[in-house]
Amino acid sequence: MVFHKCVCSYVPPYVIGSLARRGSVTERGQARITAQQGKLSREVRRDKPVKMHEILASAGAASAGAARAGAASVTAAAAGSAGREVWDSAHTWDQRKTLVRAEGAAATPDPDVNLVYDSAGVVRKFYKEQLDRNSIDNLGMNLVLNVHFGTNYMNAFWDGDEMTFGDGDGAIFTSFARSLDVIAHELAHGVTQFTANLDYNSQSGALNEHFSDVFGTAVTQFAENQEAGDADWLIGNEIMGPTLFGESLRSMMAPGTAYDNTLMGKDPQPAHMSNYYAGPADNQGVHINSGIPNRAFYLVATDIGTPRAAAVWYHALQNLWATANFADAVDVIVASARVLTQSGKAPLGTTQSVRSAFRDVGL
Amino acid sequence: MMQIRFEMSGGYAGMFAARPLTYQVAVDELPEPERAALRELVERSGLLTSPPPEPARATPDALTYRLTITSEGRTHQLTLHDPSVPAAVRPLLQDLQQRAIAQRAGTA
Numbered sequence: 001m002v003f004h005k006c007v008c009s010y011v012p013p014y015v016i017g018s019l020a021r022r023g024s025v026t027e028r029g030q031a032r033i034t035a036q037q038g039k040l041s042r043e044v045r046r047d048k049p050v051k052m053h054e055i056l057a058s059a060g061a062a063s064a065g066a067a068r069a070g071a072a073s074v075t076a077a078a079a080g081s082a083g084r085e086v087w088d089s090a091h092t093w094d095q096r097k098t099l100v101r102a103e104g105a106a107a108t109p110d111p112d113v114n115l116v117y118d119s120a121g122v123v124r125k126f127y128k129e130q131l132d133r134n135s136i137d138n139l140g141m142n143l144v145l146n147v148h149f150g151t152n153y154m155n156a157f158w159d160g161d162e163m164t165f166g167d168g169d170g171a172i173f174t175s176f177a178r179s180l181d182v183i184a185h186e187l188a189h190g191v192t193q194f195t196a197n198l199d200y201n202s203q204s205g206a207l208n209e210h211f212s213d214v215f216g217t218a219v220t221q222f223a224e225n226q227e228a229g230d231a232d233w234l235i236g237n238e239i240m241g242p243t244l245f246g247e248s249l250r251s252m253m254a255p256g257t258a259y260d261n262t263l264m265g266k267d268p269q270p271a272h273m274s275n276y277y278a279g280p281a282d283n284q285g286v287h288i289n290s291g292i293p294n295r296a297f298y299l300v301a302t303d304i305g306t307p308r309a310a311a312v313w314y315h316a317l318q319n320l321w322a323t324a325n326f327a328d329a330v331d332v333i334v335a336s337a338r339v340l341t342q343s344g345k346a347p348l349g350t351t352q353s354v355r356s357a358f359r360d361v362g363l
Numbered sequence: 364m365m366q367i368r369f370e371m372s373g374g375y376a377g378m379f380a381a382r383p384l385t386y387q388v389a390v391d392e393l394p395e396p397e398r399a400a401l402r403e404l405v406e407r408s409g410l411l412t413s414p415p416p417e418p419a420r421a422t423p424d425a426l427t428y429r430l431t432i433t434s435e436g437r438t439h440q441l442t443l444h445d446p447s448v449p450a451a452v453r454p455l456l457q458d459l460q461q462r463a464i465a466q467r468a469g470t471a
Contacts, residue, residue: 093450152457155374157424159446172464173376182375189423200421208423209377236376243468249376263468268381277381283421287377 076142077103082135083142084120086113089149095164096146112177116145116165119183126184126219127191130307131314136190143187147177156182158189171243172263179238184219188212196320203325205286210293211317217252218310228301228309234258252298255291271295273326273362292361293329299357300350308346312337312354330358365390365402368431369459375424383429386463404455405432414441415449422446428456 076099077083083103087096088110100113107114120143127133135141144162153166156176163186165177176182189212192198198208213235221231235258236249247259255269269291270276276292277285301309315336320329337354340346367390372383390401405411411434425445432439443452 093446093448093453095446150453152461154376155424155426155445157375157422157426157445159422159425164446176375185375186424200423205421212423263464264379265382279381281372281383282377282380283373285380287373287380 074099074102074105079142080140081142082124082140084117084124085142085144086117086120087144087146088113089146089164091148091151091167093150095149095162096144110147112147112165112167112175116147116177116183119180120145120187122180122223123184123187123219126215126222130218130222131311133191133314136187137194141190141194145177145183147175156186158186158193160193163187163190168239168241171241173239174241176239179236180223181216181220181235181238185212185216185235188215191215192317195317196324197322198320198324199322200283200286202284202286203289204323205283206289207293207320207324207326207329209286209290210297211313213250213252213290213294214297214310214313218306221306226306228298228306231306233298250287250291250294252294255295269294271361292363293326293358296354296357296361296363299360300353303353303357304347304350308340308350312340312346312350315340326363330363333358364433364435365405366431366433367401367405367459368429369456369463370429371426371456371460371463372429373425373427384460384463384467386459386466388462401458404458405434408452408455409449410441410452410455411439414439415443415447415452417442430459 076085085099086101088098088100090097101108101117124135146164149164149166152169154168154173156165167175192208192211198204200208233253234248234251240247244261249258250269251258255271256267258267260266268288271291273292277288282288316333319332334351334354337346337351341350367388369386370383372379390398428443430441
């Protein structure tokens with residue numbers, strides 16, 4: 001049964017979301033807060049059995065949503081069809097402001113819209129072909145992508161049901177929507193939410209970040225038809241603006257070496273547990289300590305190939321849990337390596353390769 | 364007397380992860396019209412009169428903003444996360460972010 005993974009809510013999130021996009025500023029603020037709380041309550045409800053009437057109620061509201069979007073010139077894909085929906089925030093701070101390109105529609109004059117549309121298609125294809133997963137929730141959830149969020153906004157994020165991308169400031173960062181890496185990373189946060197649902201702090205949070213970097217880089221190599229040995233294993237190099245051109249945000253091959261400049265300082269990622277970051281910043285180092293398992297994945301991928309390493313990690317992600325720490329992850333990834341070796345999906349020696357890689361990083 | 368301390372961390376980039384981007388300013392020591400402009404951004408943000416509630420949970424890759432504003436003897440401490448930052452607060456955050464980046468790029 002997969003229904004226990006379905007994240008449902010009595011008030012469908014897009015109804016509250018729609019409120020958040022209409023109405024006065026105060027109403028919007030309230031609706032936004034409610035939407036956030038809804039996301040939380042959906043989180044809390046994740047382990048409860050889902051009743052059919054909830055799913056049916058959701059489906060009914062989804063058609064209403066589609067009809068609303070249909071009032072504009074672009075019609076959204078049917079809910080649950082894994083369709084892409086690209087929305088233009090038009091430099092406001094609103095999500096789902098205007099639907100500008102939906103599944104199957106022709107290209108628009110906006111290159112960012114087309115790039116994000118194409119990239120999301122590549123990511124969807126990767127999950128389907130390589131991992132036999134039907135979109136983010138494995139139930140054909142539509143891929144909602146907001147571009148041109150805010151002004152000079154230097155970020156991209158996943159907030160529970162959609163992805164949002166800023167244009168960068170043009171100096172430090174270019175548009176986040178133009179990078180396949182970024183889109184695959186954000187979409188993977190969605191996949192994690194619907195599987196292990198790793199808590200976003202400390203070691204479970206670093207694992208959450210790690211899985212996003214793993215699938216981000218696996219998708220890039222898939223799209224560019226690269227072997228592990230040819231890839232650069234860099235994260236974020238595509239979005240560095242003129243100020244930081246030539247540097248990147250993370251290196252899975254050599255964590256801690258991605259950048260060293262006045263603005264950002266030196267890349268703080270450890271490549272080994274001996275340099276583990278135990279401070280409070282960054283939700284207790286979720287983007288920092290992810291360097292440790294990242295390096296282990298790189299070692300395994302260079303040994304057995306990225307697609308097979310990604311399959312092992314994906315199998316593990318479905319068996320991990322919200323509060324899992326690094327030691328738990330090692331146990332589960334090793335167990336997954338054994339399962340996939342037994343079924344012939346990973347080569348003999350995969351289990352030893354995984355153990356050896358984690359030993360190399362001090363785990 | 365108005366003092367502002369701004370801190371930004373998190374985000375996809377993980378930049379400012381171990382070393383958050385920070386900026387501190389004694390607003391009254393700024394020259395005009397900068398001083399009046401910044402005061403107006405604070406006023407329009409509504410933060411001093413109706414601070415938004417703390418967000419429910421961490422959003423993956425969201426930016427976190429911490430603000431400490433001291434005004435007329437009272438200190439207001441606020442933590443804001445994307446995407447739940449009220450639109451009225453955005454211009455203030457943007458102004459402070461630009462100041463912080465300019466300062467770090469120039470002096471660090």
